[in-house]
Amino acid sequence: MDKILVTGGAGFIGSHLVKRLVSDGYEVVVLDKLLRGNKLEKDILNQIELVHGDVRDRDLVHRLVKGCRYVYHFAAVLGVDIVADNPVETMETEVIGMKHIGDAAILNGIEKVIYASTSGVYGHSAIEKSVTETIQIDPRTSYAIAKRYNEIYLAALGEEKGLQSISLRFFNVYGTAQDTRMVIPRFFHQALMGKPITVFGNGEQTRDFTYIDDTITACYHLANQVKGAEIFNIANEQEITIKDLAFAIKEITNSSSEIQFIEAPKKRYDFEVERRIGSSAKLKAAVDYQPSTQLKEGLGKLVAYYEEEFSAKV
Numbered sequence: 001m002d003k004i005l006v007t008g009g010a011g012f013i014g015s016h017l018v019k020r021l022v023s024d025g026y027e028v029v030v031l032d033k034l035l036r037g038n039k040l041e042k043d044i045l046n047q048i049e050l051v052h053g054d055v056r057d058r059d060l061v062h063r064l065v066k067g068c069r070y071v072y073h074f075a076a077v078l079g080v081d082i083v084a085d086n087p088v089e090t091m092e093t094e095v096i097g098m099k100h101i102g103d104a105a106i107l108n109g110i111e112k113v114i115y116a117s118t119s120g121v122y123g124h125s126a127i128e129k130s131v132t133e134t135i136q137i138d139p140r141t142s143y144a145i146a147k148r149y150n151e152i153y154l155a156a157l158g159e160e161k162g163l164q165s166i167s168l169r170f171f172n173v174y175g176t177a178q179d180t181r182m183v184i185p186r187f188f189h190q191a192l193m194g195k196p197i198t199v200f201g202n203g204e205q206t207r208d209f210t211y212i213d214d215t216i217t218a219c220y221h222l223a224n225q226v227k228g229a230e231i232f233n234i235a236n237e238q239e240i241t242i243k244d245l246a247f248a249i250k251e252i253t254n255s256s257s258e259i260q261f262i263e264a265p266k267k268r269y270d271f272e273v274e275r276r277i278g279s280s281a282k283l284k285a286a287v288d289y290q291p292s293t294q295l296k297e298g299l300g301k302l303v304a305y306y307e308e309e310f311s312a313k314v
């Protein structure tokens, strides 16, 4: 049975990935600092090793990487407000964490590192069109610049040391176990609690949302089928304005909340891009992948989940 290390495996995307790896019979070790608690389900926790620790801890990373086939490196500090308030921790987690993962992977002959990058690397360059991996990018935030640094670092490790890697440029991912740092759970929370649904600016900015199960399928296919050191967008290729998203969540939850348009705090400015829609053409050409859950359906799947989640906190 192959052993896999998942850093950040107790977070939103990582916990879904771990579930899939366990159901496919892999031996899974999770390294996570549990910044937002533990999102792994109880029955999964019984089947894995969860190590509460930091990817900046060199000795720990080297010990855990030993004997693994792949490393999924998903640990990160994220959420616009949190990153804006903690740029040093954000960058050090990325850069120091990747240094240790890269060194340990090479030392131990790991087959591949699969790294969670972000569509944030496109920054303000993605205004006109659906973006491909080759357009000129314009990252401006600590988070996006550190993610881009790591993409280039992985490419360099591939070139000089032969390490295989895949950098996944996730566009907005959504699904169960995501918390209110992100816009969809935040709107659900506001709608279900009868609070104003707050939209930054005029709400005409767009985003491209991929359902968690599609995201995991894409990661999985890429990890198992692609060789070399590559970068892939994982996008749904559909954009929606944040205003329309707010109305859709209000409607689907039968909420009486009003939709309020408020000015974004100054610290969010660099993060606030007008348009973001990705092209998954490279992904689809590389592996057999087609997203199966479109946004309306995905939001529908989440109503019962968030009703239970938020009613428990009243």
Ligand SMILES: NC(=O)c1ccc[n+]([C@@H]2O[C@H](COP(=O)([O-])OP(=O)(O)OC[C@H]3O[C@@H](n4cnc5c(N)ncnc54)[C@H](O)[C@@H]3O)[C@@H](O)[C@H]2O)c1
Pocket (backbone or CB within 6 Å): 007, 008, 009, 010, 011, 012, 013, 014, 031, 032, 033, 034, 035, 036, 053, 054, 055, 056, 073, 074, 075, 076, 077, 078, 093, 116, 117, 118, 119, 169, 170, 171, 172, 173, 174
């Ligand atoms: N959710 C999205 O829409 C999205 C979009 C683009 C990129 N990403 C990337 O995907 C990955 C997973 O994101 P997510 O949404 O699951 O976030 P998340 O915050 O739910 O999970 C990240 C996990 O990393 C852990 N972590 C943070 N710092 C750590 C450290 N120093 N050592 C060990 N663990 C640490 C946290 O405790 C958390 O459990 C991240 O790398 C993120 O940057 C996510």
